[in-house]
Amino acid sequence: MATDFWASSHHKRWVVDRASVKRARAEDLLYVDDPEYLDFLAIFFANCISRLGKKLQLRQRVIATATVFFRRFYLKNSYCETDPFLVIAACCYVAAKAEESPLPIKNVVSDARFVFSQEMYGIKTFPSDTSKLAEMEFYLVDDLECDLTIFHPYRTLMTLCYKEGSNVGAGGGADGNIEAGELGAGIDDGQRYWGTGEGRLELHEGALQMAWFIINDTYRSDLCLLYPPHLIAIAAIYLALVLHTPTRTLIQSQTAPGSSSASATGSACSGPTTANPTPAPVRRSSRQASNASSSSSKKNQQHHQPQDFVGFMASLNVSMPLIATIAQEIISLYTLWDRYKEDSPTSTSSLDSSAKGSFTSNQGRHNSPFTTGTKRSATGTNTSRSGSVTTNVSASAGTGSHAGTPMDIVREDGVEITPVFLVKVLLKMREGKWTDLAARSGLGEGGDGGGNGPRAVNKILGRTQAAG
Amino acid sequence: MLDEWSSSLLQTDPMRAYRMKRDAAHRTVQSKYTILGFISSGTYGRVYKAQSRDDVDTGGDGKAGKIHAIKKFKPDKEGDVVAYTGISQSAIREIALNREISHENVVALKEVILEDKSIYMVFDYAEHDFLQVIHHYSQTLRAQIPPAVLKSLTYQLLNGLLYLHTTHILHRDLKPANILITSSGTVKIGDLGLARLTHSPLQPLFAGDKVVVTIWYRAPELLMGAKHYNKAIDCWAVGCVLAELASLRPIFKGEEAKLDSKKNVPFQRDQLIKIFEVLGTPDEREWPGIKDMPEYNNMKRLDHFQNHLQEWCNSRIRSSSGFDFLRQLFAYDPENRLPCREALQHKWFQDEPKPTANAFQTLAAHQIPPHRRITQDDAPSMMPMPQVQPHPQGSGKPGSSASFASMTQLSGGGGGGYQTSGGRKKARMG
Ligand SMILES: Nc1ncnc2c1ncn2[C@@H]1O[C@H](COP(=O)(O)OP(=O)(O)OP(=O)(O)O)[C@@H](O)[C@H]1O
Ligand SMILES: [Mg+2]
Numbered sequence: 067m068a069t070d071f072w073a074s075s076h077h078k079r080w081v082v083d084r085a086s087v088k089r090a091r092a093e094d095l096l097y098v099d100d101p102e103y104l105d106f107l108a109i110f111f112a113n114c115i116s117r118l119g120k121k122l123q124l125r126q127r128v129i130a131t132a133t134v135f136f137r138r139f140y141l142k143n144s145y146c147e148t149d150p151f152l153v154i155a156a157c158c159y160v161a162a163k164a165e166e167s168p169l170p171i172k173n174v175v176s177d178a179r180f181v182f183s184q185e186m187y188g189i190k191t192f193p194s195d196t197s198k199l200a201e202m203e204f205y206l207v208d209d210l211e212c213d214l215t216i217f218h219p220y221r222t223l224m225t226l227c228y229k230e231g232s233n234v235g236a237g238g239g240a241d242g243n244i245e246a247g248e249l250g251a252g253i254d255d256g257q258r259y260w261g262t263g264e265g266r267l268e269l270h271e272g273a274l275q276m277a278w279f280i281i282n283d284t285y286r287s288d289l290c291l292l293y294p295p296h297l298i299a300i301a302a303i304y305l306a307l308v309l310h311t312p313t314r315t316l317i318q319s320q321t322a323p324g325s326s327s328a329s330a331t332g333s334a335c336s337g338p339t340t341a342n343p344t345p346a347p348v349r350r351s352s353r354q355a356s357n358a359s360s361s362s363s364k365k366n367q368q369h370h371q372p373q374d375f376v377g378f379m380a381s382l383n384v385s386m387p388l389i390a391t392i393a394q395e396i397i398s399l400y401t402l403w404d405r406y407k408e409d410s411p412t413s414t415s416s417l418d419s420s421a422k423g424s425f426t427s428n429q430g431r432h433n434s435p436f437t438t439g440t441k442r443s444a445t446g447t448n449t450s451r452s453g454s455v456t457t458n459v460s461a462s463a464g465t466g467s468h469a470g471t472p473m474d475i476v477r478e479d480g481v482e483i484t485p486v487f488l489v490k491v492l493l494k495m496r497e498g499k500w501t502d503l504a505a506r507s508g509l510g511e512g513g514d515g516g517g518n519g520p521r522a523v524n525k526i527l528g529r530t531q532a533a534g
Numbered sequence: 535m536l537d538e539w540s541s542s543l544l545q546t547d548p549m550r551a552y553r554m555k556r557d558a559a560h561r562t563v564q565s566k567y568t569i570l571g572f573i574s575s576g577t578y579g580r581v582y583k584a585q586s587r588d589d590v591d592t593g594g595d596g597k598a599g600k601i602h603a604i605k606k607f608k609p610d611k612e613g614d615v616v617a618y619t620g621i622s623q624s625a626i627r628e629i630a631l632n633r634e635i636s637h638e639n640v641v642a643l644k645e646v647i648l649e650d651k652s653i654y655m656v657f658d659y660a661e662h663d664f665l666q667v668i669h670h671y672s673q674t675l676r677a678q679i680p681p682a683v684l685k686s687l688t689y690q691l692l693n694g695l696l697y698l699h700t701t702h703i704l705h706r707d708l709k710p711a712n713i714l715i716t717s718s719g720t721v722k723i724g725d726l727g728l729a730r731l732t733h734s735p736l737q738p739l740f741a742g743d744k745v746v747v748t749i750w751y752r753a754p755e756l757l758m759g760a761k762h763y764n765k766a767i768d769c770w771a772v773g774c775v776l777a778e779l780a781s782l783r784p785i786f787k788g789e790e791a792k793l794d795s796k797k798n799v800p801f802q803r804d805q806l807i808k809i810f811e812v813l814g815t816p817d818e819r820e821w822p823g824i825k826d827m828p829e830y831n832n833m834k835r836l837d838h839f840q841n842h843l844q845e846w847c848n849s850r851i852r853s854s855s856g857f858d859f860l861r862q863l864f865a866y867d868p869e870n871r872l873p874c875r876e877a878l879q880h881k882w883f884q885d886e887p888k889p890t891a892n893a894f895q896t897l898a899a900h901q902i903p904p905h906r907r908i909t910q911d912d913a914p915s916m917m918p919m920p921q922v923q924p925h926p927q928g929s930g931k932p933g934s935s936a937s938f939a940s941m942t943q944l945s946g947g948g949g950g951g952y953q954t955s956g957g958r959k960k961a962r963m964g
Pocket of ligand 1: 573574575576577578579580581602603605641657658659660661663711712714724725726727
């Protein structure tokens, strides 16, 4: 909301350190067989939110908000002590309202029941009574401390970049593709909320789309809790620049000594797909330009200096080592995600707005019409931890992640990470927790709430049942 | 292993342990505040005067004993049973926006308590509001509000509005009852229940709420059916509020045409005529966009009026810069209407007498409106007052319905001491 991210609840209360994120999973760790499952659960839940969100026809930003709500909720709570599916539905329900696109509670309940009862989840117990969801909403909003305004990287992306040769403000509006329409949303978002730079990046549409998709993907991790959204956006732009074949080609041409962009274009495309070899002019708008609203005139320029990519990044006035760290974490996410198998029950997958296909190659279902030239590029993305962003863009393939053989999906212990498997993991954790509760004398332990004193668990359960 | 009974419980209510933990940690409204009395009921709920409890449990936050206004949103009812039905869009909005903002001239939200299927928003208390001031001068003192007070109130109102607009919030419901004043004479904009972010909204502004702003304060572009509107609608309302402070009655006191059964927004003929009678009929020269307005043809059929604002101001504002100021706030074309920032720099505020930080600084005690009247709740079971019904510790947690008393039918007006006439009520939809 407020242009001022620095004055927001998001900045003041909800960017946390990794230790807090870890601490939040401490109880779950007691009940999970393998700590790695928790990381897969993080992906799994984000996918659930995405699926339910798509069913409810929520826009990407609303889904993103719901996901942030979910992550924040589980900063304070444990998977094993809650029903994440009810929490997910509540997150979607509240996010829709918080983003001014409310839905009737009945629809949320019936769609959640439908989505979660599908074979891949097999959850048949989602309450049909709307008051259960409404009750969860109360607890959720309370746990969120009523901080319902979320900043997202999309806004930074759109503020920093505009699509080459198109009027972003017009909002795209490609039929049936929510994401395309959203690319234009929020372009008049006002100034950036950090730094002093005025540089804008002119991105090839494919690269912009890719950065957008990478941002979508970051919600499958805890990144939205760990870093302010503008840094995530810049990391996504950085990765898109490196991964988007035509753009990468151009950058390579610039960084190769003595080469002109024209000569390099034809030679450097080493990715498997070169369907769209149009060079993407990536350039920095003149910071000295007195005419601030010159975007249209810029578009009309036929000849311009190829953008100094390093200079643009430097002009952003953010810590480049930090950006490199975030980029690295995004890549780790893809590496992990690549080992998780989630087949869509329908052809219109909820995951079709992901950049995953550009990072990993094990699944060929990635079918965005916007990423021609990036699909399955299997680019080496050996981001330098030193923070240098210029040198590691060589197309040495295969260093980024496991190559895509089916073997990768199956762990050494023969376990295949699928939704069905993860639901089992979850139920087992929950049962473990309950068994402990029953074995111990009271419920007060283990939680920070406390205050109930020791009591026989059955008595407590009985009492709550009578009250609830 | 779990016995059968426990595991079936786990199946049917996996959130039980969570709720118990949360309920145990919950601190009730009653344990934190003493309810002193009932202030008013509005569209969305009831407002109470309350005092922080002065015991060790308040955590020593220094706020103990402070006076607050607690707004309790009315829970929706399903039949006779109060059940969780989902938090209203208006409450979500007011809560979400209030959590992000902080300004001297905007009423401060201290906390939100979710309890017993109800939402309690705890605000800093404001002893007065603009409507009170208007009543005090028109009914008791039978005199005009002195120019220094008029300017101070307007200046601070604009200052708070500038903050909201800078943070991309449209208030959309500015009117005297929603603009509060503390006992030390600081203006506090209240009631963000209709406010909205203009910041890249996912929905166009008109989609959510077909009708915004109480009719008397509604800008001409809204009355003309504009689908897109902006901050200028709030600036129009400021003009109306200023005019009302100056004349002690609403300047454009039209009759609202009601929504028809299909919830189509009707043509607001009477309200437009009231405006035209003072400002004249707008033409394309002063408002080029008018011919594209949905209600343009309806408007064309109205009688033609001349502008009389100057005469209107002569006896009421009695200052040429004051007239110019109002004229600019009442610009028909939203593009030409005075924005907050420019308004704050207007010559009127530089002329003597200048606005003061304490709006009441120049007043004698009897000129300051009396304290807000509080009454016993006319819906006594709504929020039990300690003296009426001692509240047992530990009840009234979010998860329990045991102590919840259902709400009786809301009546208008309430304890504020004023008749709430029809025009002051806003029409809200969706
Ligand atoms: N902070 C406060 N201090 C004192 N009184 C207050 C405060 N906030 C609200 N009130 C009183 O309660 C009334 C209703 O509050 P508010 O406008 O926030 O609620 P509402 O339900 O939106 O009302 P309406 O629909 O009538 O505008 C106000 O007009 C004012 O008289
Ligand atoms: Mg009000």
